[in-house]
Amino acid sequence: MxxxxxxxxxxxxxxxxxxxxxxxxxxxxxxxxxxxxxxxxxxxxxxxxxxxxxxxxxxxxxxxxxxxxxxxxxxxxxxxxxxxxxxxxxxxxxxxxxxxxxxxxxxxNLRPPIPGADLALDLRTLEDAARLRAALDRPRRCAVIGGGFIGLEFAAVARALGHEVTLAEAAPRLMARAVSAETSARFLGLHEGMGTRVHLGDPVREVFPGGIRLASGTRIEAEVVLMAAGxxxxxxxxxxxxxxxxxxxxxxxxxxxxxxxxxxxxxxxxxxxxxxxxxxxxxxxxxxxxxxxxxxxxxLGMADDRYDAVPWFWSDQADSKLQIAGLATAGDETVTRGDGAIFRFNAGRLSAVETVNDARTHMQSRKRLAGAPVLRRHLEAAGFDLAAV
CATH class of the missing domain: 3.50.50.60 (FAD/NAD(P)-binding domain)
Structure with a gap:
């Protein structure tokens, strides 16, 4: 070769x-x-x-x-x-x-078939980010379309810089594809506590030169509109x-x-x-x-392995570092440990662990998920102490 x-x-x-x-x-x-x-x-x-x-x-x-x-x-x-x-x-x-x-x-970036969608800014490339940063040169009203990682990360930064932020998410909760309902609720509280107005289950129906309009008819005035719909x-x-x-x-x-x-x-x-x-x-x-x-x-003929690494993801939003080890599905069961760590289970087997500002549990989770299956009954017996399983 x-x-x-x-x-x-x-x-x-x-x-x-x-x-x-x-x-x-x-x-x-x-x-x-x-x-x-x-x-x-x-x-x-x-x-x-x-x-x-x-x-x-x-x-x-x-x-x-x-x-x-x-x-x-x-x-x-x-x-x-x-x-x-x-x-x-x-x-x-x-x-x-x-x-x-x-x-x-x-x-x-996904561009939903929304009238006026081309008026919204993107955040995918360095050129996009430079354009968006330039638009925030003075206090602005910002509308964010999408409540996934990118939309929420931008919202947190914009609020910290003193901008007014309203976020619209079509799904009934934030980060719905990526995290449990419990983690969604936790981050909803974080963003609302920062002063961001959040509209859930209310899709955007139009982007116009001065903002966006939701399916409910709500008009959100904004000088900056960010498209973060996946x-x-x-x-x-x-x-x-x-x-x-x-x-x-x-x-x-x-x-x-x-x-x-x-x-x-x-x-x-x-x-x-x-x-x-x-x-x-x-x-x-x-x-x-x-x-x-x-x-x-x-x-190079050094190995012919199949890909089996444990997936892991992160998102920094304000002072909260969300980390996810493993890969859960929508129907997985959820158990919340006393310190807030979220354990997801599929058919009695640990599928993912969600943590916030808890690097130790995150690293333990990645290590355990890389080995033999971790069963719920064993974790329950150990008080959900991963080190003891």
């Missing part, structure tokens, strides 16, 4: 290039990113960057790194098509050959190449598509959950970097 091309220069794509060099790959590595500039971290865009405006602090590696590691970085370039038969792709007006192709195309995976390139897509690029447990010359990783990849076998797509830096390490080892 002499040439590996990686499409997507986010943290997962960069990690794949780094791992290949660390694992001893001596061939050509080409990393292609649609955005201009060096690869950077996305998580701080909705938090630290909005406060500081320091884009340099987001940079993952300096330009000298790519020269030193002999990684060809092509930025500001979209890949137009993949020719699987010829093992080549078209990008920037030229053809690039590959022996193996890694798709790390990530996601883009994301959708970038699968068009894979689909056009004839690869299977289903809410992501479909891969097996080794993160390999049906084409043995193409892998996919990170937010755009749908793979079988190692516990349940159901298809999952994880939107997290941890998953993307772990995927990259596994693919590198497989390509």
């Amino acid at each position: 002499r040439e590996i091309v990686i499409v997507g220069a986010g943290q997962g794509g960069l990690q794949a290039a780094m791992c290949l060099r660390q694992d001893g790959f001596a061939g050509r590595i080409t990393l292609i990113g649609a955005e201009a500039g060096l690869p950077y971290q996305r998580p701080p865009l909705s938090k630290a960057y909005l406060k500081s405006g320091d884009a340099g602090a987001l940079q993952l590696r300096p330009a000298s790194f790519f020269e030193k590691k002999d990684i060809t970085l092509i930025t500001g370039t979209r890949v137009d098509s993949i020719d699987r038969a010829a093992r080549s792709l078209r990008a920037g007006g030229r053809d690039l050959r590959y022996d193996h192709l890694i798709l790390a195309t990530g996601t883009r 994301v959708t995976p970038n699968t068009e390139l894979a689909a056009a190449a004839g690869l299977a897509v289903d809410n992501g690029v479909v891969v097996d447990g080794r993160l390999l598509t049906a084409d043995p010359a193409i892998s996919a990783l990170g937010d755009c990849a749908v793979f079988p959950d190692p516990v349940s076998g159901r298809p999952v797509r994880l939107e997290s830096v941890q998953a993307a970097t772990d995927h990259a390490r596994l693919i590198s080892r497989r390509l």
Whole structure:
């Protein structure tokens, strides 16, 4: 194998290039990113960057790194098509050959079919964040569409900076896809306590130049409107190449598509959950970097493992650090420990643990979930002390 091309220069794509060099790959590595500039971290865009405006602090590696590691970085370039038969792709007006192709195309912000939605700002790229930060140059009324991690992180920062914030979520609770009802309620209290007005179960029906209108008819006046209604995976390139897509690029447990010359990783990849076998797509830096390490080892013949890492996620909102270890489903049972830690169970087996400002329990949870199944009856007998199980 002499040439590996990686499409997507986010943290997962960069990690794949780094791992290949660390694992001893001596061939050509080409990393292609649609955005201009060096690869950077996305998580701080909705938090630290909005406060500081320091884009340099987001940079993952300096330009000298790519020269030193002999990684060809092509930025500001979209890949137009993949020719699987010829093992080549078209990008920037030229053809690039590959022996193996890694798709790390990530996601883009979801734009619901709401009249006037184009008037709302996004928060996905550094350019988006810079535009949003500029809009907050003086006290503003802000309307946030969406009560997931990004919308809530922005709301917390905006309130801390002195802006007026109203948030509208179509679901009956905050972060409904990611956390238990108990954690949703806890963070509702946090944000309302900060002075943010929250509308739940009331979808946005219109964005107009001066704000938004909800299904209930409520008008919310705002100079700044943020669209934070979720994301959708970038699968068009894979689909056009004839690869299977289903809410992501479909891969097996080794993160390999049906084409043995193409892998996919990170937010755009749908793979079988190692516990349940159901298809999952994880939107997290941890998953993307772990995927990259596994693919590198497989390509270099160092291992042929299936992906089985314990998922974990985090969200910083004001002074509350939410951490989630594991992956729960909507119907999982919930038990709240005396200190506020939330234990989720599926068929009597621990599926996830949600904590706030409790790094010790979070790390214990990740360790326990990585081993043999943890049963509810054993945890109950131990007073939900993970260290005692």
